[in-house]
Amino acid sequence: DAGVIQSPRHEVTEMGQEVTLRCKPISGHDYLFWYRQTMMRGLELLIYFNNNVPIDDSGMPEDRFSAKMPNASFSTLKIQPSEPRDSAVYFCASSPGLAGGFGPNEQFFGPGTRLTVL
């Protein structure tokens, strides 16, 4: 398997523009997570899905952010309108979910999308 795939790898845009980040999870994984990483705030969980259904979106910073998972092999994170403070690296991760009696499974991270909003 190619691992978690994210696109684009780098995005530079101007304030006010719409930004769409894309993620293809590992086939067969039931969970998909979106994270944001900055120097100031570290790694933050934005939202996660189980079987394409959003489970917890409490980390989404505000209404400008939205995420969808229309099928098991694709998810998007959209920012509209974008602001300079949204500049960060955005990671997508997937997981096969709970491993029965062995507890939660590991998450597999994509390479990230580096977003710069000017």
Add this chain to the structure above:
Amino acid sequence: GDSVTQMEGPVTLSEEAFLTINCTYTATGYPSLFWYVQYPGEGLQLLLKATKADDKGSNKGFEATYRKETTSFHLEKGSVQVSDSAVYFCALSDRTSYGKLTFGQGTILTVHP
């Protein structure tokens, strides 16, 4: 709620030095514990994990033991290499969080030749 606290960084060591990165946690249930590593320009990848008390996770010369009595999961390596330079994250997940991970703030490790 659940939380993870890591020792403040950055940590700078010479090659072949001994490494310890402290990690303590707070959790309401019986969590699984993880160490993830992030190399420059990459995503996080699992380094090791432990799923119950007294378990020892190990990988690539790194070790960590799940200590329930001290709620700790300290990362150790006997002899670090320049290639170990990275950011290390301690994390936990319990069954009530449906696979969601709670991460520490990360510790930057730099190893000099």
